[in-house]
Amino acid sequence: MFPSPGSSTERGREQAPTAVAVLTRLAAAQLSAQGIDPEPRMIEAGLSPSLLDNPDERVPVRRQIAFLNIAADELGDDLLGFHLAQSFDLRALGFVHYIMASAETLAEALAYQELYGVFANEALKIREGSGEGVSLELSYVGVERHLDRHQAEFWLTTTLRQCRLFTGRELVPTSASMVHSRPGRVAEMERYFGLQIDFGAELDLLAFARDTKELPLTTGDHFLKELLAGLHRKAFPYSAGEAGSLRTRVENAIMPRLRHGTPKVEAIARDLGTSARTLTRRLADLGISFSEVLDELRYQLAVQYLRDGTSTVSQVTWLLGYREPSASVRAFKRWTGKTPTAFRRELKRGAGR
Known part of the structure; x- marks a missing residue:
């Protein structure tokens, strides 16, 4: 019989990247709201329940993905990441959210997500697209992309929410795609995004039209932007390298x-x-x-x-x-x-x- 995933035969793995535990805490809170104790499910995924009470504790991304899959099964919610992204307080993302909000244009906000997003999630390599419009591409570093679905959907949905909030416009992407497969149409998600999403694609991508690139942000704040960037340079005087086997x-x-x-x-x-x-x-x-x-x-x-x-x-x-x-x-x-x-x-x- 073929060895099970996660067995000792999986050679060549390096230390797993980590992320701020916002998404883990959101999923745990959703379980609790439905009368389901999240702690046994966290332990099953290899997570310590203590992180629920410690806002500074980071979580291994691979274990966060495992917990999201368990939580989705328990809740019977196949769109858990998408649903969580629509309802949480964006300020919970901390530094990355605030420095994006302080940018002057939408393109600059996404450029900041590319620059600083690794500190929120070391597994996600974010790249601002170089086309005529403005776009965001995700790639996975140090974590097997095929394990994930909910985290990717959470991240792209959250980014769309942020773009709409920052510009004060109900922006509709020109294209959206995700690497994982979902057979058939996902009507609820497509209504939110405003277009048909291409699942089973070659890229995790969110793209907007050319005329959105220089859209001014209603949240822009030059002084806050300079303050946050300076504080970040002092706190992290190094560049996060690309982990991953x-x-x-x-x-x-x-x-x-x-x-x-x-x-x-x-x-x-x-x-x-x-x-x-x-x-x-x-x-x-x-x-x-x-x-x-x-x-x-x-x-x-x-x-x-x-x-x-x-x-x-x-x-x-x-x-x-x-x-x-x-x-x-x-x-x-x-x-x-x-x-x-x-x-x-x-x-x-x-x-x-």
Whole structure:
């Protein structure tokens, strides 16, 4: 049987990046509001319940993602990150929110998010787009993108809220996309964003039209901006480096390519700015191969998709990059000893216990 995700066979992982625990606390509060004790769920995700009472305690991003998945299941809320982003007090984000609000234009606000966002979440590399309009792209560093859904939806929804608040306008993006898949339309989210969201895309992206780039912010404050930037330089006289293992970077490069079929090592190497030979050698130094990384990633995604219950077996086959159902069946039997249909039944029985 294939080793389970999180097992000791996952080699090449480095120290996990951390984040301010705002999202963890919001999810815990939502559980409590529904009469569900969050502490056992936090412990299950590897989190200490003490962080609920310590506003300065940071949380490992991978564990925060695990807790969000557990909380969403407990609450029966498949859009938990999106829902939390709509209702919380944006000021809870602290420094990053205030320095964005102090900017003079929308483009400058997003540039500040790119510059300072890493201090709020070390796993999220934020890049302000360079096109004619203004846009924001997310990429994951040190955390496997395929594990996440709620955090990405929370971050992009929160950014849209901030853009609307700062400009005093009900801005509608020209495009919005997310790397994770959601079969079918997500009407509630699309009503909020004002457009159809492209799931299963190659980028986590929020983009606005050209005429929004120089929109003035109603919250702009030059003196506050200079004060905050100066305080931040004194408090953090270093630059947060890019954490993250080679294996994680390879997985994150593979994921958006899967919907196009089985990715080749040559294509992934190009995405990472190296050669196939160098990538193969560096993975070998970690005791793993490209095919092993691809195979285990497919297994983890398969379990995730089948547990969600929103995708048919044929859709899961396509999402994993298989173009023939027989190839998917052979892979499942190798991983689990069962067909995809039988494995899904087993997951459902386990959930009902």
